[in-house]
Amino acid sequence: MLVTEGDGAVLACDDGTVLHITPLGGCFGARVAGVDLSQPLHPSVVAALDHAFVVWHILCFPGQDLTPADEIRIVQYFDDGVYYEPSVVAYSLPGYPEIDIISNIEVDGKAIGYTNRRGMEWHSDLSGMPVMPKASLMYAIEVPETGGETYFANGHLAYESLPAERRTYLDGLDARYSWVQLQEWLAKASGTWEPMNRETAAKHPDVVRSLVRHHPVTGRKALFFSIEEIVELSGLDRSETRALLEELIAHMTTTPHVVYRHDWEPGELVVWDNRCLMHSVCEYNYEGQRRLMHQLNGADARSAEQTIAIIPVAL
Numbered sequence: 001m002l003v004t005e006g007d008g009a010v011l012a013c014d015d016g017t018v019l020h021i022t023p024l025g026g027c028f029g030a031r032v033a034g035v036d037l038s039q040p041l042h043p044s045v046v047a048a049l050d051h052a053f054v055v056w057h058i059l060c061f062p063g064q065d066l067t068p069a070d071e072i073r074i075v076q077y078f079d080d081g082v083y084y085e086p087s088v089v090a091y092s093l094p095g096y097p098e099i100d101i102i103s104n105i106e107v108d109g110k111a112i113g114y115t116n117r118r119g120m121e122w123h124s125d126l127s128g129m130p131v132m133p134k135a136s137l138m139y140a141i142e143v144p145e146t147g148g149e150t151y152f153a154n155g156h157l158a159y160e161s162l163p164a165e166r167r168t169y170l171d172g173l174d175a176r177y178s179w180v181q182l183q184e185w186l187a188k189a190s191g192t193w194e195p196m197n198r199e200t201a202a203k204h205p206d207v208v209r210s211l212v213r214h215h216p217v218t219g220r221k222a223l224f225f226s227i228e229e230i231v232e233l234s235g236l237d238r239s240e241t242r243a244l245l246e247e248l249i250a251h252m253t254t255t256p257h258v259v260y261r262h263d264w265e266p267g268e269l270v271v272w273d274n275r276c277l278m279h280s281v282c283e284y285n286y287e288g289q290r291r292l293m294h295q296l297n298g299a300d301a302r303s304a305e306q307t308i309a310i311i312p313v314a315l
């Protein structure tokens with residue numbers, strides 16, 4: 001049962017759990033109280049959270065004390081499965097290839113996780129893979145005093161706030177994603193990661209999908225892209241493609257209410273709808289502060305239906 005509470009809601013579940021949902025302050029995103037994610041959830045609680053997930057797009061659960069197995073269980077409440085990429089496990093949690101470590105911490109001079117040291121990089125997780133997530137999840141263990149926040153952009157609002165003519169033009173564009181290009185960018189951005197070898201690269205074809213995506217639950221359209229992964233938009237050359245993507249980022253980052261900045265607290269788990277949100281990390285003092293996060297992605301069984309073409313990589 002749902003009872004509205006201000007702009008938020010109270011969800012009473014069949015097992016007696018009462019979820020209190022409070023907006024994070026913007027037009028999307030909500031904090032959830034009343035649930036201990038370290039315990040398996042009753043199906044009625046999962047259904048209520050799944051409903052809230054579609055409504056608010058970001059659900060934030062502060063004060064959680066979770067094991068890696070909990071994290072893997074939780075992402076599957078919001079998605080059909082859990083994703084992992086066998087060829088890129090360099091910074092996964094030992095024993096848990098599904099969990100990526102996002103961190104600048106070094107032990108004995110060796111990085112324990114991945115860090116993008118360049119700063120802003122707007123993207124949707126795994127947008128260039130044949131199977132994409134509905135839900136992406138991050139769990140904060142250590143966070144910097146300042147910086148290291150995550151910016152989220154609402155792809156629905158970004159699209160809907162464009163002029164009608166521009167929306168019509170964008171509706172007709174397909175984007176070619178290169179996982180190989182993305183891995184090269186990520187390697188350079190980290191400074192600690194070796195670019196993949198040719199054999200590994202050949203296993204990951206380019207994927208073509210629409211620049212504007214329909215949300216499969218609501219039908220609402222959303223801008224959906226990863227700037228460092230797209231090599232070509234239909235009918236545009238490489239520099240025109242880059243210019244258009246930068247124009248769209250400028251639009252969404254300067255339009256009121258499209259972007260929400262999340263300031264992390266240790267013990268906070270955030271799950272977001274990767275089908276309609278883009279996100280970017282914010283830079284921080286990589287030498288003087290510590291950041292340790294776990295990241296997981298779900299695997300949407302129906303996401304392959306959104307693939308327009310798969311193109312083998314020429315080596």
Ligand SMILES: [Fe+2]
Nearest residue numbers: 123124125279
């Ligand atoms: Fe990401």
